[in-house]
Amino acid sequence: MKFKSVFDIIGPVMIGPSSSHTAGAARIGRIARDLFGKQPTWARIHLYGSFAETYKGHGTDVAIVGGLLDYDTDDERIKTAFEEAASVGMTYEFIPESAHTEHPNTARIVLGDDHQEMSIVGISIGGGKVELVELNGFPLRLSGGHAAILVVHDDRSGCIASVASCLAEQQINIGHMEVSRKEKGNMALMVIEVDQTVSQEVLEQIAALPNITQVTRIAE
Amino acid sequence: MDVLFRNVRELVERAKTENKLISEIMIEQEMLITDRSREEIMKQMDRNLTVMEEAVEKGLKGVRSTSGLTGGDAVLIQNYMKKGNTLSGELLLDAVSKAVATNEVNAAMGTICATPTAGSAGVVPGTLFAVIHKLNPTREQMINYLFTSGAFGFVVANNASISGAAGGCQAEVGSAAGMAAAAITEMAGGTPQQCSEAFAITLKNMLGLVCDPVAGLVEVPCVKRNAMGAANALVAADMALAGVTSRIPCDEVIDAMYKIGQTMPTALKETAQGGLAATPTGRWLEAKIFGGAVVGREQ
Numbered sequence: 403m404k405f406k407s408v409f410d411i412i413g414p415v416m417i418g419p420s421s422s423h424t425a426g427a428a429r430i431g432r433i434a435r436d437l438f439g440k441q442p443t444w445a446r447i448h449l450y451g452s453f454a455e456t457y458k459g460h461g462t463d464v465a466i467v468g469g470l471l472d473y474d475t476d477d478e479r480i481k482t483a484f485e486e487a488a489s490v491g492m493t494y495e496f497i498p499e500s501a502h503t504e505h506p507n508t509a510r511i512v513l514g515d516d517h518q519e520m521s522i523v524g525i526s527i528g529g530g531k532v533e534l535v536e537l538n539g540f541p542l543r544l545s546g547g548h549a550a551i552l553v554v555h556d557d558r559s560g561c562i563a564s565v566a567s568c569l570a571e572q573q574i575n576i577g578h579m580e581v582s583r584k585e586k587g588n589m590a591l592m593v594i595e596v597d598q599t600v601s602q603e604v605l606e607q608i609a610a611l612p613n614i615t616q617v618t619r620i621a622e
Numbered sequence: 623m624d625v626l627f628r629n630v631r632e633l634v635e636r637a638k639t640e641n642k643l644i645s646e647i648m649i650e651q652e653m654l655i656t657d658r659s660r661e662e663i664m665k666q667m668d669r670n671l672t673v674m675e676e677a678v679e680k681g682l683k684g685v686r687s688t689s690g691l692t693g694g695d696a697v698l699i700q701n702y703m704k705k706g707n708t709l710s711g712e713l714l715l716d717a718v719s720k721a722v723a724t725n726e727v728n729a730a731m732g733t734i735c736a737t738p739t740a741g742s743a744g745v746v747p748g749t750l751f752a753v754i755h756k757l758n759p760t761r762e763q764m765i766n767y768l769f770t771s772g773a774f775g776f777v778v779a780n781n782a783s784i785s786g787a788a789g790g791c792q793a794e795v796g797s798a799a800g801m802a803a804a805a806i807t808e809m810a811g812g813t814p815q816q817c818s819e820a821f822a823i824t825l826k827n828m829l830g831l832v833c834d835p836v837a838g839l840v841e842v843p844c845v846k847r848n849a850m851g852a853a854n855a856l857v858a859a860d861m862a863l864a865g866v867t868s869r870i871p872c873d874e875v876i877d878a879m880y881k882i883g884q885t886m887p888t889a890l891k892e893t894a895q896g897g898l899a900a901t902p903t904g905r906w907l908e909a910k911i912f913g914g915a916v917v918g919r920e921q
Contacts, residue, residue: 403625403780408652409666411738411775411784411801412746412768415673418728419687419840421740422785452787455893456838458912459689461731481731506787506891528785528793529738597657 404527414530416475422507423453423460426526428480431469433534434511434522437552437618442513445470445494451506453526454498463496466509470494475530510536540582540591548577550620551600553592556613557583564611565592574598589615626651630777630818630872637814644804644814645766648773667765673735674724674747681723685730689911692841693730696723713752714856721748721852725845737768738775738784741840742798744848746771749802749855757809770808771801774821781873782880786833787892789883791847796828796879799851799858806859822868822875824858829875830882832890834897837908843898 405411416425435442447466449457457463461480468483470492479486487494507526514520523536534542537552555561562581569576575597583590600619609617626647627633637644652663682700686693699719702708708715721744728734728743737746750767759767775784778797783789803820812820828851836842868875889896898904 403628405776405779406655408648408663408769408772408776409670411779412667412670412772413735413737415670415733415735416740418731418734418740418743421736421738421743422787423840424740425736452892455895456835459835459838459894460840476733478733506888506893507785528783528788529779530736530740 405529405531410529410531414475416530417478417480420460420462421530422526422528423456423462424465424480425475425530426507426532427453427460427462427465427509428469428473428475429530429532430509430522430524430526431466431511432472432474433469433524433532433620434513434520435470435472436620437522437537438513438518438520439618440515441490441492442470443492443515445492445511445513446497447494448497448499448510448512450499450501450503450508450510453507453509454500457496457498466511467492467494470511470513537591539584542580542582542591542593548595548597549599550593550595551605551608552618552620553594553608553614554616555590555592556615557587557590558613561590561613562592565594565608565614568604568608568611569594569596569600572604574600574604624654626654627773627777629781630774630821630876633773633777634814634818643766643770644773644808644817645769648769648776664762664765667768668761670735671765671768673733674737675751677724677727677732677734678720678747678751680732681727682719685726685732687726687729687839687841688731689837689839689841691729691836691839691907691911692845693726695845696720696726710853713756714853716755717749717752717852717856718849719748720751721745721848722845724748725848729839729841729845737771738779738797738801739786739794741786741844742794742848742851744845745795745798745851745855746802746805748848748852749806753806753809753856759809763809767805767809770805770817774801774804777873778876778879782876783883789880790886790891791831791833792825792828792879793883794833795847795851796825796831798848799828799855800825802852802855803858803862806855807862810859810863812859812863816862818872819867820859820862822870822872823861823866824854825875825879826868826870827854827858829879832886832897833892834890834899835892835894836899836904837911838894838899839911842904842907
């Protein structure tokens with residue numbers, strides 16, 4: 403079931419005008435910012451389907467930029483997100499695409515600063531609910547409804563077990579887990595949805611394990 | 623995932639067997655799924671109710687969207703009602719004006735609570751803040767109204783769609799109107815089965831409704847579709863309370879809506895390429911708002 407909570411239906415509290423094109427867009431931007439872990443200084447935002455056709459009218463553009471500035475769906479500053487972006491020195495570019503995607507409301511955000519670059523693909527599935535479907539080229543499913551951690555690691559045996567036991571020691575229950583890789587023996591990604599909050603300390607413990615490249619937490 | 627209901631049939635049966643209201647089943651399921659206390663859940667819904675209340679108040683004072691396409695109609699309807707000569711009745715028009723008020727605030731980028739979406743955010747609060755003058759509910763019953771709406775919306779969202787881009791306006795205002803009809807029915811003392819009938823009767827009359835926003839803005843025809851969604855909900859609730867039933871079971875109506883949405887052309891699913899968006903005036907307004915070539919307008 404994609405919609406788990408009654409507040410997915412009666413909610414979110416948000417700045418209008420569209421739950422999928424404004425609130426959902428803000429959430430996709432915010433997840434990107436969350437995963438990047440800091441304020442990006444530039445972003446290239448590719449829009450597909452209905453997003454590409456109607457983004458100006460729905461405020462999808464200001465909402466995504468607002469999300470990249472870490473604003474929630476009900477943050478009044480969404481309306482002036484372009485000015486706010488200029489004041490923190492973030493540049494952005496919107497590219498409407500004509501390519502057909504599986505979901506009508508799809509956004510690909512490539513973002514970064516002087517040191518790092520990252521890309522995500524998010525879809526807005528209705529009522530403000532979003533799913534993250536790709537991270538740095540890795541396909542994934544993440545509802546955004548649960549706390550989750552993303553672990554980039556080398557595709558070696560024992561890696562998954564070491565992360566799982568680290569969580570088990572802290573009595574953190576895994577609700578859903580997915581592992582994907584681009585090719586055998588190369589870079590891989592673990593997506594772990596958890597029932598409890600994962601502390602910074604635990605994240606650091608996981609990051610220190612052998613063959614782990616990067617650990618990121620996504621709050622509920 | 624363990625849930626207490628996956629479709630309307632299970633929802634109604636559980637409410638009947640356990641002799642509970644639909645809102646109560648929804649609250650229990652929320653507690654089960656999110657592992658939160660009843661108090662926390664009620665509090666969050668109370669906050670959403672307050673946001674809805676404030677949006678209605680703001681809209682009734684009069685707002686205008688940046689594009690200038692919408693705003694001020696809620697005030698017109700309220701002023702008309704004061705003359706006391708309404709044809710369709712004060713309660714119905716009150717609901718209509720409050721649904722319009724909410725969506726005018728939404729179009730003006732104000733704060734609203736999506737129910738189930740922003741484009742359809744007017745129907746549930748619009749009807750609620752009208753029927754309370756007749757039914758005199760407690761604050762808790764008003765919160766329950768939102769849980770009953772949520773229970774039906776939950777079924778639609780998981781078994782069909784609440785997205786205009788995926789299923790057309792029938793998935794948004796259609797769902798919202800059905801949700802409101804079920805909640806009105808419960809608040810008025812109807813049985814869980816009657817709630818289900820009210821939902822089915824409403825959605826049946828919203829089937830096929832396309833999503834064709836002019837200039838891609840959630841304004842024309844969205845605001846007025848919320849008005850009619852509210853009217854539809856109230857009439858369907860009265861019919862269900864009178865004992866009228868739907869020949870097609872509620873879950874099958876939801877399934878029909880889903881399939882209609884899947885076969886609906888993309889031009890009519892929130893792409894601003896067909897329907898009212900593609901009329902000469904629709905195109906003219908689009909060009910006027912966003913610039914570009916103004917094509918001939920017949921007027």
